[in-house]
Amino acid sequence: MLTQKTASDGVTDAYRRSFGTMCVGAVDRLVADADGQDHLDVGCGTGELAAAALERGRGVTAVDNAPEMVAETRRRTSVAVVEAALPDLPFGDAEFDAVTANFVVNHLPDPRRGVLELARVLRPGGRLAMTVWPARPTAWGRLVGGAFEAAGGIPLPDQRLPADLDFDRSAEGFAGISADAGLSVLTTEDLTWEWRISPEDLWAGVTGGVATPGRTYLAQSPQIRHRAEQEFFARAASFVSDGELCFPTVASYVLATR
Numbered sequence: 001m002l003t004q005k006t007a008s009d010g011v012t013d014a015y016r017r018s019f020g021t022m023c024v025g026a027v028d029r030l031v032a033d034a035d036g037q038d039h040l041d042v043g044c045g046t047g048e049l050a051a052a053a054l055e056r057g058r059g060v061t062a063v064d065n066a067p068e069m070v071a072e073t074r075r076r077t078s079v080a081v082v083e084a085a086l087p088d089l090p091f092g093d094a095e096f097d098a099v100t101a102n103f104v105v106n107h108l109p110d111p112r113r114g115v116l117e118l119a120r121v122l123r124p125g126g127r128l129a130m131t132v133w134p135a136r137p138t139a140w141g142r143l144v145g146g147a148f149e150a151a152g153g154i155p156l157p158d159q160r161l162p163a164d165l166d167f168d169r170s171a172e173g174f175a176g177i178s179a180d181a182g183l184s185v186l187t188t189e190d191l192t193w194e195w196r197i198s199p200e201d202l203w204a205g206v207t208g209g210v211a212t213p214g215r216t217y218l219a220q221s222p223q224i225r226h227r228a229e230q231e232f233f234a235r236a237a238s239f240v241s242d243g244e245l246c247f248p249t250v251a252s253y254v255l256a257t258r
Helices: 011-017 021-034 048-055 067-076 111-121 139-150 171-180 199-207 210-220 221-237
Strands: 040-044 059-066 080-083 098-104 122-131 184-196 245-257
Touching: 011 021, 011 067, 011 199, 021 048, 021 098, 021 122, 021 184, 021 245, 040 048, 048 059, 048 098, 059 067, 067 080, 098 111, 111 122, 111 171, 122 171, 139 199, 139 210, 139 221, 139 245, 171 184, 171 245, 184 199, 199 210, 199 221
Parallel strands: 040 059, 040 098, 059 080, 098 122
Antiparallel strands: 122 245, 184 245
């Protein structure tokens, strides 16, 4: 998922309305490939993947580090939901035969330790399906970033991890740290889909404080926020078709087993 632990400030609704609709693009593939009956979804967000696994008749446990997300997944589904975070999951070794982590590893302060923990709770022969965002420019990022730049916004400090903790943000790099965790990589590829969203819903994610765009917005003065909003909608108008923006979306995907 594309969020972080927050207080009860509406970030859940903002995420579900905006960037959550982008992250859901990988759900069907992850659920289909991680096809065990005891399913753990780590970083469940607002519960879309957990709900999809439950519909397939699986026993599902969901985990998130944000209390709001835990509460929302409990409200929307009947799965067991636990508040916890990588790399310290409250489960025994080899407890699940299907594990999913949709856009979780890319947000960790120590991605390798996170993948090691996912491998620890996976049973031998089980399937672990994971996605991360690759390190490449995105069309939606150029739109939002261009609005902040035109408004005179102040960028956040460098968000990258130290070199000794980071990994190559690509399918190949993701497969590399998976192999380093003792996993056998079955599939490494880029998943692609089109993300359709209204300008209003995308901007709601920004103003709601979701991820880096939201933190950038909240760090600005009221005057710059206002100018950035004007710039965003003026620029977005050039790309809207039938009330929606359409962005090509790419995720780096790894399917692995023990």
